[in-house]
Amino acid sequence: MAWRDFKKRFKRQMSDMLEIPSDIIMDLPKIVLVGDLQLFIENHRGIVEYTAENVRVNVGDYEVAVSGEELILRNILPDEICLEGRIKSLQFVR
Amino acid sequence: MFLFRLISFMFGYVNILVRGENLEKFLNMAASRGIYLWDIRRIGENELFVKTRLSAVKPLRHIGRKTKSRFSFRGREGIPFVISRIRKRKSLVIGVVFFLSGLYVLSSFVWFIDVTGNRRLPAERILETAAEAGLRVGTAKLMVDQEKVENLIRERIPEISYVGVSISGTRATIEIAEKTIIQKEKLQPAHIVAKKAGLVKEVLVLVGNPAVREGDTVVPGQILISGIIPHPEEQSGEAGSPDGNQVAPPLTIPPAYVHARGVVRARVWYEGYAEVPLLEEGVRETGNSVSRACIKIGSREIIFSGRRDIPFTDCRIEREVKKPPAWRNLSIPVELISEKYYELEKYREMRSRDEAARLARLKALESARSGIGGPVRVIEEQAREITLKNPDNLVRFRAYIEVLEDIGMEKTFERPGS
Structure with missing residues (x-):
């Protein structure tokens, strides 16, 4: 466990130092929110739950939970999800 | 994004209703296998609405079997389906082709x-x-x-x-x-004659021999400027003796014949008369109008614009009928009729004697003015009421307009002896 934490910290420092975006080096999700209308999640690991009110998306270490109304999945690609609807909240669930 | 949709439309796509217990798994599996799904909508507890390309249907069935979900197709869109629909309606396609080619062929002629x-x-x-x-x-x-x-x-x-x-x-x-063809100089001799009766005010002679003086009264047809110029000697002889009782020289030299030109202005009177009743009754337009257009086929009329019923009790109709041109003795029994209805109303107007007099005066002057043609200078305008012994309900006016006007008019004549 200690070794893994060390690796993580090292990667972060490297990305800070070399100014490389951390989503590339550390394999983190990149989430873009357009108002409350659209949500793009890049680098996801699959959908955990999908209903019109709640969407949970696995992004590796944790889940992104979105709640709102009339949510639809505009499209799904292997590494990108586009969500549309009236978004109310966005949570990271560990 | 738009490009994606366009390509999907070109290759055709289907709307699928997916029923199953584990729909998230179905979505993940499809995404990981590179099947493009879009507009995913949760409809019910175990139902999803999904759009996907035609080519993705087969692999999707495979995934469906694995995740224990069932499909039902709800709509097919895109060019492949449009084409198959058109195939079933061949006569429509033939009609379209026929129409377009007809339009093209007919537009290549001069009409x-x-x-x-x-x-x-x-x-x-x-x-x-x-x-x-x-x-x-x-x-x-x-x-x-x-x-x-x-x-x-x-x-x-x-x-x-x-x-x-x-x-x-x-x-x-x-x-x-x-081409503007310049008219040849008139060689034929001409007089200038009066076209109206009047009192000569001024005479300006350019060519010719003046026949009237200022102050003369002339009648229509009278020669104002003569085209016959006597020989100078003869003329000077005449001018030299106002009493004119000098004996003419025995040898007469033939006079010169010219095309007289000049301006003769005279005072001319115009008369006009008008009467206005004190009580006037009649029919006039109210200014309201309704237009209507219809196609007449055989004896049936089809109104396609305007009102069906005409809201006027009394009206004047202006009707314009357009017909296709007849060929030999065949004619197409179709007419395009456009009608305009003007509302009429009966009116009854009472006037005071003053008001009627004012109106009659204006009308009389108007009628006098209508006789004037061409540019004139008005010297005097007057209108008088005609009073009768026993006054009835008519007001009568007579108007006189005095104008200064060019009364000359060319009149050719034959050169004597030629």
Whole structure:
């Protein structure tokens, strides 16, 4: 466990130092929110739950939970999800 | 994104309703296998609405079997489906092709010929010449040699200085400029005669021999400026002796005959009369109107714009009928009728004597003015009421207008002895 934490910290420092975006080096999700209308999640690991009110998306270490109304999945690609609807909240669930 | 949709439309896509217990798994599996799904909508507890490409249906069935979900197809869209739909309606396609080719073929003929710019020449003459050169209604545009038409018109009709033939769409326009032919100097001798009766105010002679003086009263047809100029000696002899009882010289020299020119202004009177009743009754337009257009097929009329019922009790109808041209004795029994209804009303107007007098005065002057033609200078205008012994309900006015007017008019005459 200690070794893994060390690796993580090292990667972060490297990305800070070399100014490389951390989503590339550390394999983190990149989430873009357009108002409350659209949500793009890049680098996801699959959908955990999908209903019109709640969407949970696995992004590796944790889940992104979105709640709102009339949510639809505009499209799904292997590494990108586009969500549309009236978004109310966005949570990271560990 | 738009490009994605466009490509999907081109290759065709389907709407699928997916029913199953584990729909998230179905979505993840599809995404990881690179099947493109979009517009995913949760409809019910175990139902999803999904759009996908036609080519993805087969692998999707495989995934469905694995995740224990069932499909039902709800809609097919895109070009492949449109094509298959069209295949079933061959006659429609034939009709479209026929229509378009008809439109194309008909638009390659000249159907209208306009002639512009001709003032004195009749358009028929130009059209005839154009037809001879190959430009007539119904010829193919390709067959018309514009230069040839232009040249032929210019050759045949010498009064034309410029011809331009242009074809735009199905309309050919022949643009023409006429030569201005300078009229020859009039050689025939002429008098200037009075066209109206009046009192001569001024006489300005350019060519000729004055026959009247200022202050003379003339009657229509009287010679004002004579085209016969006596021999100078004869003239001076006459002018030299006001009493005029000098004996004429025995040898008469023939006088000169000229085309008299000059201006003779005279005072001319115009008269007008008007009467206005104190009580007037009649019918007049109210200014309200309704228009209506209909197509008459056989004896049936189909109104396609305007009101069905005319809201006026009394009206005047203006009707314009357009008919397709008849061929031989066959005519198409279709007419396009456009009608305009003007509302009429009965009116009854009472006037006071003053008001009627004012109106009658204006009308009388108006009627006097209507007799005046050409540029004049008005000297005096007056209108008088005509009073009768026993007054009835009519007000009568007579108007006089006095104007200063050029009363000269050319009148040719034959040179005696020629």
